[in-house]
Amino acid sequence: MKKISIGALAVSSTLLSPIAAYAETEVHFWHAFTGRLGELVAAQVEDFNASQDNYTVVQSHKGNYSETLNAGIAAFRAGEQPQILMVFEVGTATMMAAKGATRPVYEVMAASGAEFDQDAYIGAVKGYYTSTDGDMLSLPFNASTPVLWVNRDAFKAAGVDPDTDLSTWQNVDKTLTALKAGGSDCPLVTAWQSWIHLENFSAYHDVPFASKDNGFSGLDTELQVNGDAQIAHLTAMGQWAKDGKFIYTGRRNEGGANFRAGECALFTESSAGYAGIKSEAKFAFDVRPLPYWEGVGNAPQNTIIGGASLWVMEGHQEEEYKGAGEFLSYLSSSDVQAKWHQDTGYLPITAEASAATKASGFYEENVGTEVAVIQMTAKAPTANSNGLRLGSFDQIRGIIDEELEAIWSGDKSAKDAMDSVVKRGNPLLRRFEQANR
């Protein structure tokens, strides 16, 4: 029985492997996209393969972000790694520390002779994936940033003007009270709580998330999420949770279902939520910039990105690296980028793609899609708003999620919870430092 099933597995996996295996040089590309995004990636790959006949890119889906990174790491240990691996922003420090496992993108590009200008990329996007010497180590692929989604119909139902000013949390606070009084059961919901309400919050208010420029200038970084600004924000949110003005739905983007079903009035979520909300929402919606606390830090600074970049793995033939370089160059070309931006709501990663989108009149037709771009690019990033580069960051996010839940349930004060994050997270940073000494 077992033998049969293994045999069947072997047959099916052979059948599943791409038909185009005869081409000259194969470049394997592992990514984390399914559904509509998966289709769009497949279309990009097909288009690239059709555009030339020296290389064949073979794309495979390897699970969610964490699973894809794991698959890449496990494959590297077994000597089976792909040429190109998609790694989410949280895994960036892990990849950067793994010298010998990755080949920097600027080197790949230089060797392949493909056209590559680092300065063409939007600063806040580029900064996340660039070494301290200014060299781009991985290619930004899909980048998004959190914005505020407004259900206009829910506002009207609660008797609140949907055009009310929501640029500051002070105003949002008043609006939440009005929405609650107007009978709304879910005035505010969020996705990705740590990413939006701590990581982006810190950058947006120009306060540090961690020492050593959020980890950019050294592995000996320590968390600083228990600063006054963060604690004040989380205290306010904890109070909203207690009053039933902020509804907690889970650690990931569970809240999206509530918002898309029209149950919630306000939703803090990635700009890349656009595709899903547009196709499912049966109500009038708005995109607004993420709110900030008036008078706290240097708000509004810029928000930071989430999403993934493409890493080139070591251990392959030179010819394959040339192919990888060609493919990456194709992906970052302005037509491909502009289309990607318009299809998905991810940010255009080059200034040229942004300009092309603007010129096409897309922003006028799809009101609000430009908000994220402006929010990211309005100001030059500071040391606090370049991004985050922390080891074991997936685990640290887990700790943050746990402690935030303690705030929402009223078990801990915001200060106790954030002190606990620092106390629990720092040993992980020390271990990462030790592992990569």
Added chain:
Amino acid sequence: MEKRVFFKGWLLPLLLIAPQILVSAVFFFYPAGQAVWQSLFIPDPFGLSMQYVGLGNFKYLLSDPYYRASFFTTGLFSILVTLVSMIPALFLAIVADRLIKGAGTYRTMLIWPYAVAPAIAGVLWLFMFNTRVGVVSWYLGNLGYDWNHVLNGSEAMGLVVVSSAWGRISYNFLFFFAALQSVPKSIIEAAAIDGARFWRRFWTIVLPLLSPTTFFLLVVNVVYAFFETFGVIHTITSGGPQQSTTILVYKVFADGFVGQDLGSSAAQSVILLVVVGALTVFQFKYIERRVHY
């Protein structure tokens, strides 16, 4: 009492047990040895370098109050899963044993849940208790109870226990049912003639005769709760809210495969191995005394 058979020489016996030894060596001793070895290092995820830290990983873990707390969570979880999977199974087995008509159908239906993979069982239960669209949470809401396992630790624990135990009830049912069938009818009839009612007969005759099966199931279920429930935890709570459902084996997975901290993960699996080993020895030494074969 024990029967012993002696072989002449040692070649044949060695040959006979060789396949088993080989399988154990390849699939157990080798990986377990690797885990012990790895637990002494802090490696980087890609296997490019390793720092020898001696017992540093263990010291790091045992000095973490959250790790120590997960022992308590695991203990509570395992006891609950074992009880919730064994008591209803025994009850169902007794009832099914007394059935005269349709026993086969009932038995088959009772065994079905065992065929559902833990992760899928997790998704099924999660769907029923989903705070927004779940059928059960909707009914609870109508009754005035606000179900929210996303923030309420006890509710989350209850949900993962029930989801983990559910499929297991079928497994335990099978064993109890088979054991009940082997209880000699003559003893029960004799007791009945002496005037013993059903419960009296159950406590003094049936239950003692079931003890070998009960003991076997106890060991197997505890091991199950310790190791195999991680799929359910992963799909339903991911260890949350806060750390209320973070059991040891889930932490091994999360630290190793999400956090890429292989040193800590290896040390945790070594600790887990020792704990379960000690628990099994304890069960054999103290509880088995009360078992009548």
